[in-house]
Amino acid sequence: MPVEWSHPSPQETRHWQLSLWPYRSLLRKDFVLFIGATAALIALPLVAAIGTAVLWGLLPFFALMLSGLWYALHISYRRGEILEELTVDDTTAHLTRHNPAGNIQEWEANRYWISVHIRDDGPVEKYLTLRGNGREVELGAFLTPEERQALHGELMQALSGGR
Template identity: 60%
Template structure:
């Protein structure tokens, strides 16, 4: 799961933290390997036309394709640099969202009044989770998939009862 509890559940104290981040199927190390393999695969057909004018006709298209692939994957990584941190003490619950671009978003409420809500169909994504406390309702874990959000909902319900 792309989230981590501190300390690990079950929570015996009312003080705990939860960190959430988007799932990454292609790690940075694998990105380098993938791009290296792609460059090798692109180069092999060019070896057959080495020393001819055809090489110069094909080379720009291969370079554009490789650059476009690198740019798209790099852009995907930058957009996915989201981190949500939920810190709960005996008195306060605080959610901090670190966005890839833009300001940090904070939400804070009295822990006693914080409730977690699951919206199976009504939200922007399936199994949408919100925290309600004070005068605001905020989303949590919208970047997780539907099954992960269901598991997170159950975990949050249990954790907020302590």
Template identity: 60%
Template sequence: MPIEWIKGQEKAPGQPGAFFHDKGAPAYQLHLWPHRSLPPRGFVAFIGITAGLFLLPLIALLGTPVLWGILPFLLLVLSALWMSLRRSYRDGQLIEVLSVWPDRIELVRHNPGGRRQEWSANPHWTSLHLSEGDGPVPKYLTLRGSGREVELGAFLSPEERAALHDDLQRALLRLSPFKGKPEH
């Protein structure tokens, strides 16, 4: 699963107060990224094997004018395959980082083009929602707080979003003494 939890130290903030936010290490940090089914070494091997398989039938055509008629189309298909896989890698370079402090929750989405989207709220007033069927995707996971609702892990599978909902709900309950005890 393309999810990584980083658990910090659970301690009270050094400075009391309603508007204080200690920008130290978060109590919990969650990194989410799209699943990469083809690693970079696999990409090179796939392109090499595909090129070899494309060239194999051309051995019989060596020395004939038909070779020059077929070769440009095979090279065009191979370059289109190369470009589409590279585009898929570039689009998959997004990452979502959810950081949770006792007095602040922050979601930062780093998009492939370098654009950042940020959202933050007070974790005590933040609610986590998992929609069964009324969202744009099955098991639509959102966070609501500070007058906004943000999507979390849209690129995950429905099962991964459901598991993430349970894990995140437990983490938020452990952090907040006002929301009750986590269920096990």
């Protein structure tokens, strides 16, 4: 699960931070390998056309396909650059969401008045929200329903002081 809990020290359970991010099946370091392998596999049939005019007819389509694939993967990475950080100390809980466009959304509430909810009637299955300070904010919309369900239990335990 793309979730990380952090504590200043193992004895300290009142201060903690939760970081959430979307799952990545293709890492950035593997991106170059994937594009290179795809180019090699697509170029393999072009070897038969070397030295003919057919090669020059097929080459623009090969380049267009490869650049389209690169662009689509690049856009996918940009849209997935989301980071949600929930920081809890003695009195407050602060949620910060870093969006792909670069803007930052923030929410803060009294730690002891926060309630964690999970619903089936939200925009996603097992819709996880935090309520406090007169607002309700979603958490981990990019996670799978099972991950949101597990996170719900962990957040309930953590906010009650057991984490």
